[in-house]
Amino acid sequence: MADVTTYAAPADLDRLRTRALYAGVAGLVVCGIGLVVDRDHFFRSWLTAYLLFLGIALGSMAFVMINHLSGGSWGVFRRVFEASSRTLPLLAILFLPVVLGMGTLYSWTHEDHVQADEVLRHKAPYLNVGFFLIRALAYFAGWILIAWTLTRLSKRQDEGDMSVNLTLQYVSGAGIVFYAFAATFAAIDWIMSINPHWYSTLFGFIFIGGQGLSALAFTIVISAWLVRREPMAALLRPSHFHDLGKLSLAFVMLWAYFNFSQYMLVFAANIVEEIPYFIARISHGWQFLALFLVIFQFAVPFLLLLSRDLKRTPYRLVMVAVWLLVIRYIDLFMLVAPEFDASGANLHLLTGEHESGFYVHWLDLAAPLAVGGLWFWMFLTQLAQRPLLAVGDPYLREALQSGGGH
Amino acid sequence: MAHVAPTATIYGLMAEFETPTGLVEAAEQARLAGYRKLDAYSPIPIDELNEALALRRTRLPMLVLAGGILGGLAGYGLEYWSQAIAYPLNIGGRPLHSWPHFIPVTFETTVLGAALSAFVGMWALNGLPQPYHPVFNVPEFARASRDRFFLVIETADPRFDRHGTEQFLKGLHPVGVHEVAP
Numbered sequence: 308m309a310d311v312t313t314y315a316a317p318a319d320l321d322r323l324r325t326r327a328l329y330a331g332v333a334g335l336v337v338c339g340i341g342l343v344v345d346r347d348h349f350f351r352s353w354l355t356a357y358l359l360f361l362g363i364a365l366g367s368m369a370f371v372m373i374n375h376l377s378g379g380s381w382g383v384f385r386r387v388f389e390a391s392s393r394t395l396p397l398l399a400i401l402f403l404p405v406v407l408g409m410g411t412l413y414s415w416t417h418e419d420h421v422q423a424d425e426v427l428r429h430k431a432p433y434l435n436v437g438f439f440l441i442r443a444l445a446y447f448a449g450w451i452l453i454a455w456t457l458t459r460l461s462k463r464q465d466e467g468d469m470s471v472n473l474t475l476q477y478v479s480g481a482g483i484v485f486y487a488f489a490a491t492f493a494a495i496d497w498i499m500s501i502n503p504h505w506y507s508t509l510f511g512f513i514f515i516g517g518q519g520l521s522a523l524a525f526t527i528v529i530s531a532w533l534v535r536r537e538p539m540a541a542l543l544r545p546s547h548f549h550d551l552g553k554l555s556l557a558f559v560m561l562w563a564y565f566n567f568s569q570y571m572l573v574f575a576a577n578i579v580e581e582i583p584y585f586i587a588r589i590s591h592g593w594q595f596l597a598l599f600l601v602i603f604q605f606a607v608p609f610l611l612l613l614s615r616d617l618k619r620t621p622y623r624l625v626m627v628a629v630w631l632l633v634i635r636y637i638d639l640f641m642l643v644a645p646e647f648d649a650s651g652a653n654l655h656l657l658t659g660e661h662e663s664g665f666y667v668h669w670l671d672l673a674a675p676l677a678v679g680g681l682w683f684w685m686f687l688t689q690l691a692q693r694p695l696l697a698v699g700d701p702y703l704r705e706a707l708q709s710g711g712g713h
Numbered sequence: 714m715a716h717v718a719p720t721a722t723i724y725g726l727m728a729e730f731e732t733p734t735g736l737v738e739a740a741e742q743a744r745l746a747g748y749r750k751l752d753a754y755s756p757i758p759i760d761e762l763n764e765a766l767a768l769r770r771t772r773l774p775m776l777v778l779a780g781g782i783l784g785g786l787a788g789y790g791l792e793y794w795s796q797a798i799a800y801p802l803n804i805g806g807r808p809l810h811s812w813p814h815f816i817p818v819t820f821e822t823t824v825l826g827a828a829l830s831a832f833v834g835m836w837a838l839n840g841l842p843q844p845y846h847p848v849f850n851v852p853e854f855a856r857a858s859r860d861r862f863f864l865v866i867e868t869a870d871p872r873f874d875r876h877g878t879e880q881f882l883k884g885l886h887p888v889g890v891h892e893v894a895p
Contacts, residue, residue, distance in 0.1 A: 545760075546760055567813075567816060570813065571813045571814070571816065571817075574811075574813045574814075575813075577805065577807075613778075615774075708733075
């Protein structure tokens with residue numbers, strides 16, 4: 308039941324939740340078929356789709372912590388961010404296919420391959436199966452611990468315990484540092500090491516910036532859905548969406564800034580360890596996807612988000628947000644896919660010179676349906692469990708007022 | 714509250730409110746009553762006031778956009794002219810028109826052009842500096858930068874009527890109505 312005084316979730320959330328579960332299960336079935344008939348593509352597609360939803364959850368957790376530290380009237384969206392961050396235990400389970408597919412995804416898991424390659428022999432103390440698993444376990448343990456602690460404290464705040472306010476800030480300060488380091492190493496482990504010779508110091512930032520953009524876009528979509536229903540209809544104002552729109556604009560620019568910086572540094576240095584990554588992505592058809600990303604993940608959203616009217620109109624802002632989520636997936640596809648060829652084979656496991664031509668596989672649609680459906684089901688379950696506003700937040704009253712602080 | 718003499722020349726009448734909501738409602742009422750020469754003063758920015766007063770949108774963003782585009786073109790043009798035309802140097806075999814190297818300068822000059830046009834345009838459009846304004850003749854107005862909210866209807870408004878406007882303002886539940894000496 309939609310109840311204005313307790314800020315309970317809208318009644319039709321349950322229907323959406325059931326549909327998400329059906330979609331997820333249907334996606335899982337298709338992925339199961341994919342695993343049998345096209346094993347290599349399954350693991351690659353799963354990793355790509357997985358990274359999108361992990362990005363929403365982790366980016367959201369980072370925004371919860373930033374909001375505890377900075378305040379701001381966009382804190383009215385904190386419950387949406389918190390619900391996303393509480394999906395991390397499910398995401399830890401959904402990581403299992405990546406572990407099972409390590410042999411396909413990461414060439415450095417093959418002992419004979421490592422022994423034949425001097426660079427990989429040197430990287431072996433870091434890039435080996437045991438340490439990879441220990442690290443993954445540590446990332447998830449840390450992230451889940453942070454999300455759980457923040458949620459527990461925020462619940463006590465709801466109940467009127469003002470003593471937790473300072474604790475929330477301490478946890479957030481430490482949590483941000485852990486998140487940034489763990490996400491950087493995760494980006495190296497899970498994406499960069501697909502091409503084990505390549506390295507880029509900006510890669511972690513690109514990963515983190517992308518997570519921020521995904522989290523904002525997703526939160527805009529959910530909030531635009533909530534604002535059409537009670538109890539949020541009267542509470543969320545154009546100025547609140549304006550804030551999310553402004554942050555999205557900043558993250559769109561950040562994406563372009565990081566990616567261009569990485570490209571320019573590699574272009575300027577022109578050394579043999581770094582350029583293959585880009586050559587693979589600006590040839591054999593991939594260059595069109597690269598151009599597509601520049602135009603549709605930067606230029607078009609940037610120009611649209613400049614408009615004040617668009618940012619203050621939820622039903623128009625949400626269209627940009629949905630597009631941003633789609634293009635985030637395409638961007639992650641661009642990070643992963645060119646390291647494999649159209650048959651699904653890992654190029655770094657093949658002997659001799661091999662290049663990948665542009666391809667898309669049907670599992671690239673099934674995997675996001677499976678991961679996304681299950682994830683969205685979990686998200687809605689979490690969203691429904693708590694009031695839609697952080698009622699104990701000392702800044703909430705101010706944030707809901709007209710002209711409240713930003 | 715000062716007694717309002719019927720014939721004295723004044724700048725206008727000022728109503729004082731305790732809350733931003735009171736000010737926004739008063740501004741809406743004044744617009745509805747047909748007053749056009751009115752202004753509001755508040756210690757904090759109030760988004761809703763723009764709509765209540767039906768203020769025209771500032772042209773500043775367009776000016777900033779134009780400044781940014783001009784700055785960017787100038788930066789890229791400078792790079793292109795110096796690298797490819799005036800002083801063509803072969804650096805590591807790269808093409809003379811190596812556009813990725815031109816982007817940082819283009820970005821910086823875009824920001825510079827936008828920031829300069831924002832600074833100059835803001836001063837050109839906002840009417841500052843203004844060394845004298847009649848509203849400061851009202852002693853209570855000192856609280857406009859602290860905790861009070863003011864609405865002023867100017868004498869220049871065609872619908873302004875000394876007695877009628879005062880009665881109208883009093884009907885909006887202000888803390889007080891003051892006359893503003895010119």
